[in-house]
Amino acid sequence: MSGALLEVDGISVSFDGFKAINNLSFNIDSGELRAIIGPNGAGKTTFMDIITGKTRPDSGKVIWGEENVSLIKKSESDIANMGIGRKFQKPTVFEDQTTRDNLTMALKNKRKPWAVLFYHSNADDRAKVDDIADEIGLSDHLDRRAGDLSHGQKQWLEIGMLLAQEPRLLLVDEPAAGMTVDERNHTVTLLRRAAETRAVVVVEHDMEFIRNLDCKVTVLHEGSVLAEGSLDHVTQNQDVIDVYLGR
C-alpha cells in the first residue's frame, strides 16, 4: 500500500529456535488509530521491539515515512528521533525527577550532548510543558517527584512524555493495566485525541477498552496476523474465537 506511514513486510525473528514473529506484515497510515490484540506469547511486544530498533529481525522489511527509509539497522535513539514514540507496559518515568523535568527531557529539541548541556528553558518550551500537563491532568503535580505520583498518573505522565516528543507514530503497550474505571476512560480520551494528529497503535488485553477506542483491530497469534478489521468483525472470526476468545 502506498502512502502508508509504516510498512512492515514479512518480518520473522526467532529466539533460540522459538519463532516469536513469523512472516508478519502490517501497515498503518498516518492519522490512524489501531488496536492490536492477541494471547500471551503472540509476539506483540517483540513486534514493538522490532519497530523501535530494540530487536533486529532475521528477515523482512520495516519501511518508514514518505521517503521509505528502512528502520532495520537504525539505533533506538535514531528511530525515536525519526518520530516513533513508545510507551512501555510498566510505567517507566524517571521517578527521581519532577514531572516537569520528565516532560522537558522528552520535549522535541536537540538531542546532542553539547546542545543539551547548554539548554536554557524558554517561554515556548514552558508553554508546551504546561499544555501537555494540562492535557494529561497533571498541572497541579508539575513540581512533584514523579516517583510520588499514583500508578495512573505515572501512566499519563508517560503518555505526556510521548506527546512531548511529537512523534508521528505512537506505540502504546497496555496503557490501561492496573487502572481504575475512571482512569481508563481518561486514557481512552487521551489516546483518541492523540490519534487526531498522528498514528497510534495500542496493544491491549482489555476488550472493553478496545471497544471504547472504536477503531480497526489486528489480531496476532503465534507471531502472525490472524485477522484484521472492526472489533465486531474479528470477534466473529472462527479462528479468533478458537485461539483467543474461546478459551
Added chain:
Amino acid sequence: MQGPLGKFMLKHPSTLVFLGLLSLFTIIVTIGSEAFGYGFVSTSFVKTLGKTLCFCLIAIAMDLVWGYCGILSLGHFAFFGLGGYMIGMWLMYERTRLIVVNAAENAQIPMTHQEIQDAIGTQIFGVVGGSDFPLVWAFSHLFWVQLALVVLVPGILALIFGWLAFRSRVTGVYLSILTQAMTLALALYLFQNDSGLRGNNGLSGLQNLPGLESTDQSLISMWFFWASAFALGLGYLLVKLIVESKLGNVVRAIRDDEARVRFLGYNVEVYKLFIFTLTAVIAAIAGALYYPQAGIINPAEIAPIASIYLAVWVAIGGRGRIYGAVIGAAVVSLLSSWFTGGQAPDISLGFYTIKWVDWWLVLLGISFVIVTLYVPKGIGGLFDKFTKGAEQ
C-alpha cells in the same frame, strides 16, 4: 550577585557554602603555614592536606560518573596515575638536565649535546639498566607538551576504552570488572623495566621543581596546596553546573533506566562516553597535582585496589551529592593516614593488642558494610534536609 554564575549560586546555595568553606580552609592553612604564618601547620601536613584536596577532586569525578551516571568505574585511579606520570616525566627530565648541565659547566672539557643527553639518560634510566630515552619520553623536555599530555593521554585512553565498552553495551558489574582489568593491565605493564617509565622504581624526586632548588619546600608546598584548592573549587563548580543542567537530568535518567532514555531519542552511548572521558580528565588533573606533592609515583599507585578505595570514599560520603564525595574522600583518606601512620594509639586488650596499622582496613571494611546497609545515602545524606529546603 550578578551574571548567570551569580544566579546559579543563589539558586544552589550549597555551592556557595562549599566554595566559602574551601576558601576559609585555604586561608586558615595559609595563616598557619610555616611559609606565610605562625607555623602551626607543618610543611609535611600542608602536603598531606594538599594531597587530600586532590583526592577530593578525583572523588568528585567518581561521583559524577558513578553517583550521577551510574557507571561504577573501578579504574579511575589509572587516569589519576597517568596524569601524575605525564607531569612527572617533565619534572624528572628537566631537573636531571639542570644537574647535568651544572656539572658540565664545572668540567674541564666542555660536553657535547650528545654527551649531555647520554648523561641525563644514564641518570634517569640507570636503575633499569639503560641510558637511551624510550619513545614515550620524546616530549619530556617540553613543559607545555607534557602539560597537554596530562589531559590528552588519559582522555584518549578513556575515550577508546569507553567507546569500545559502551558501544558493545557492557553495563553494570561487567563494566566494573572491565575497568578493573584496564587498571590492572596498565599497572602490570608499567611494572616492567622496559615499559620506558622506570618499572617498579617509578618516577621520584618530583617534589623538587626544576630551577627552584633554592626555594624552600615550605613555600612550594603552599603553591601546590593553593593550586589543589583552586582546582577542587573549579572542579566542584563545573560538576555542579553539569548535574544541574538538562544534561544532568539526562545523565541521571540514564542511571535510572537507560533503555527508556534511548526511546526518548537520546544516544545513551555518546552521553556515557562524554561523562566517562570528562571524569577521566578531571582525575588526571587531580593526579598531576597530587604526585609533585607526594614526591614519587610508581605503578603500585594504580593497582586495582586504589580505584576500589575511591568507590568506598564516595559510597561512605554519599553518592549523588558532590559535597558527599568531598566529605568521604577527605574523612576516609585523612583517617587512613592517621591510622596507618602509626599516630593512632594501639589498644591493649590484655590478651591481644589491636595495632591500627593492621586493623584499620578491617575498620574501613566494616564501616563500608554498615554504610551500605544502614546509611545508603552516606555522610552527605545527613545534610539532605538542609539542601532540599534551600534548593527547591
